[in-house]
């Protein structure tokens with residue numbers, strides 16, 4: 001076993017997991033960091049996530065980055081599209097810009113070696129869910145029309161929403177309506193789906209309860225087919241159940257808690273799904289903490305404590321005491337801690 005493979009966080013059934021890492025330190029450092037913290041997958045932004053302007057060419061280090069990820073056996077790589085993208089809205093200018101950005105992400109994905117382009121289902125902005133879904137599929141169709149299909153073509157992965165701000169994709173039924181409309185436009189096979197656990201919670205799915213997770217996955221399988229579930233964004237949350245809010249929290253420190261998280265990570269129907277973390281404080285050491293917790297949850301161990309922040313600050317504002325052999329926290333006692341901290 002090499003040093004690199006021994007660091008890797010083991011998951012059942014060959015499934016893979018990794019963090020969303022910010023690009024601040026440069027692409028190659030991001031690849032090294034993912035390897036260091038035991039990731040087997042990775043999500044990034046390909047460019048500035050809060051700007052419409054895209055760089056005309058992929059960055060020069062993209063090919064070395066792609067090669068390093070292959071050496072480290074890290075993948076699939078997901079690219080999260082810019083936050084501004086909204087394919088479901090009625091505003092023509094924003095819609096055209098959104099189609100352009102998605103087209104751009106699709107065109108640059110092969111340079112990074114990305115398998116998935118992750119896009120939020122978007123917001124109908126008052127036009128109604130049905131109109132929003134039609135608009136979304138229209139945008140997808142236009143962006144994909146210029147991206148050649150084939151075995152290496154990236155999959156556009158649509159993400160569920162917690163439901164704030166006229167969002168679509170709030171329920172499994174709405175995701176199924178998107179798929180049905182997309183299939184009618186010949187897009188089946190070019191799109192996949194992502195379930196974000198914090199968004200499910202905000203939308204009212206009580207996935208702290210393993211029985212509810214089983215129901216959600218059974219419904220997804222019945223209405224869309226679980227083979228279309230490509231990604232899970234594994235995030236705990238400090239928002240209220242059904243609040244339509246979305247505040248990501250470190251694994252096991254939010255309202256979903258370790259029981260629900262562990263049930264998803266170990267769920268026998270999800271071997272083909274890749275788990276990505278979008279938890280807070282990735283640049284403050286919480287990337288390693290949350291990756292370690294993926295392994296802890298799978299193995300049923302007490303959760304790795306966070307780094308030691310100044311009291312009352314930072315995303316881990318309620319650090320857990322390092323567990324002692326005498327007082328090992330159970331998943332239940334760890335479940336509801338730290339939910340006041342928000343990014």
Ligand SMILES: [Zn+2]
Pocket residue numbers: 159196233278
């Ligand atoms: Zn997400």
